[in-house]
Amino acid sequence: MNHLLLYCRPGFEKECAAEVRDLCESQGIFGYCKLEENSGYALFVSHQPNGASQAVEQLDFSRLIFVRQWLACLPLIDDIDSDDRISALLQLIDQLPICSELIVEPADTTEGRELQRFCNSFSSAFSQRLRKQGLMDRRAVNRMHIFALSGTRFYLGYAPEQNSAPWPMGIMRLKFPKNAPSRSTLKLEEAWHWFIPQQDWDRYISSGKRAVDLGAAPGGWTWQLVNQNMFVTAIDNGPMAESLMDSGQVTHLTEDAFTYQPYKSFDWMVCDIVDKPTKVTGLMTRWLVNGWCRETVFNLKLPMKQRYMEVKNCLAALEADLQEAGVKYHLAAKHLYHDREEITVHVRVMNPGF
Numbered sequence: 623m624n625h626l627l628l629y630c631r632p633g634f635e636k637e638c639a640a641e642v643r644d645l646c647e648s649q650g651i652f653g654y655c656k657l658e659e660n661s662g663y664a665l666f667v668s669h670q671p672n673g674a675s676q677a678v679e680q681l682d683f684s685r686l687i688f689v690r691q692w693l694a695c696l697p698l699i700d701d702i703d704s705d706d707r708i709s710a711l712l713q714l715i716d717q718l719p720i721c722s723e724l725i726v727e728p729a730d731t732t733e734g735r736e737l738q739r740f741c742n743s744f745s746s747a748f749s750q751r752l753r754k755q756g757l758m759d760r761r762a763v764n765r766m767h768i769f770a771l772s773g774t775r776f777y778l779g780y781a782p783e784q785n786s787a788p789w790p791m792g793i794m795r796l797k798f799p800k801n802a803p804s805r806s807t808l809k810l811e812e813a814w815h816w817f818i819p820q821q822d823w824d825r826y827i828s829s830g831k832r833a834v835d836l837g838a839a840p841g842g843w844t845w846q847l848v849n850q851n852m853f854v855t856a857i858d859n860g861p862m863a864e865s866l867m868d869s870g871q872v873t874h875l876t877e878d879a880f881t882y883q884p885y886k887s888f889d890w891m892v893c894d895i896v897d898k899p900t901k902v903t904g905l906m907t908r909w910l911v912n913g914w915c916r917e918t919v920f921n922l923k924l925p926m927k928q929r930y931m932e933v934k935n936c937l938a939a940l941e942a943d944l945q946e947a948g949v950k951y952h953l954a955a956k957h958l959y960h961d962r963e964e965i966t967v968h969v970r971v972m973n974p975g976f
């Protein structure tokens with residue numbers, strides 16, 4: 623297959639296309655992108671007949687920032703007979719590998735959401751038929767996806783379970799915790815789910831750790847840290863929610879995060895300050911290079927036009943400075959579902975004895 627379908631937050635199609643083209647080209651997969659602004663998806667069409675299959679099977683999905691989900695797929699299936707969609711799709715199924723399950727999903731747009739009920743019922747009808755005909759196998763390593771643009775226009779494709787997002791539409795749905803003081807709280811929770819496998823939570827997000835929250839007020843991120851039984855130093859001139867202060871786990875310092883220096887290092891530093899990405903990146907670099915924290919989750923706000931270039935430059939500068947300082951690290955970044963004009967970055971210092 624040579625069509626690579628990419629899902630993203632509507633409005634981020636250009637970023638999504640640019641980063642996929644960069645990643646594909648770095649591995650010798652060449653092609654061109656097709657996109658429509660605010661559609662919630664983009665297409666990379668490879669010049670090689672198998673370029674998209676090669677991409678989903680050989681490139682690392684976790685390196686993509688703006689892409690929520692990717693599929694190797696057939697060209698657009700247009701104007702399918704709405705009386706018998708299943709037969710029309712069955713004729714194409716032998717072009718896909720055997721898959722473990724089927725997900726039928728719309729774009730994350732207003733029109734897309736109107737298709738959700740159709741997607742759910744079509745998904746269960748088509749899955750039943752595929753199982754009945756022995757065309758699905760729970761042990762298979764790929765998932766089948768149908769991306770519905772309407773009731774008659776589809777992309778049919780697949781993605782490896784171990785190298786794609788596990789959630790429909792590539793979106794992790796989280797319930798807002800009722801006592802949290804701000805909706806931002808979901809950004810940190812989603813970040814932890816994205817960046818830290820569940821089996822590692824006991825080791826990295828555990829009780830008794832010391833954390834600092836830069837730009838903490840009113841306390842949505844601090845709430846998550848407190849909820850994991852950490853002790854939190856919250857830095858902000860603004861007021862923190864009283865319920866958090868009552869927990870006895872929070873020390874609030876009304877200081878400037880850009881000049882604050884800890885007297886003792888922290889396990890975690892998180893930062894949600896609204897400022898220039900280069901300035902925030904500089905602050906993060908200072909914390910990591912000085913060994914003031916072992917692990918961080920921070921946001922880079924992106925109100926500018928050239929968002930992809932800005933992110934690329936900031937992350938390249940951060941990595942160059944860490945390498946120069948001899949810091950061994952693992953870095954990942956994602957445009958999370960709960961992020962709007964921003965991305966979230968996770969860095970863990972890997973030097974022994976840290």
Ligand SMILES: C[S@@+](CC[C@H](N)C(=O)[O-])C[C@H]1O[C@@H](n2cnc3c(N)ncnc32)[C@H](O)[C@@H]1O
Pocket residue numbers: 803804805806807836837838839840841842843844857858859860877878879880894895896
């Ligand atoms: C987006 S809000 C943080 C929301 C918070 N993460 C939450 O979940 O409730 C950004 C905060 O950064 C604070 N801030 C901005 N510049 C700062 C600075 N130089 N030092 C400390 N705090 C700063 C603001 O006062 C504001 O409360």
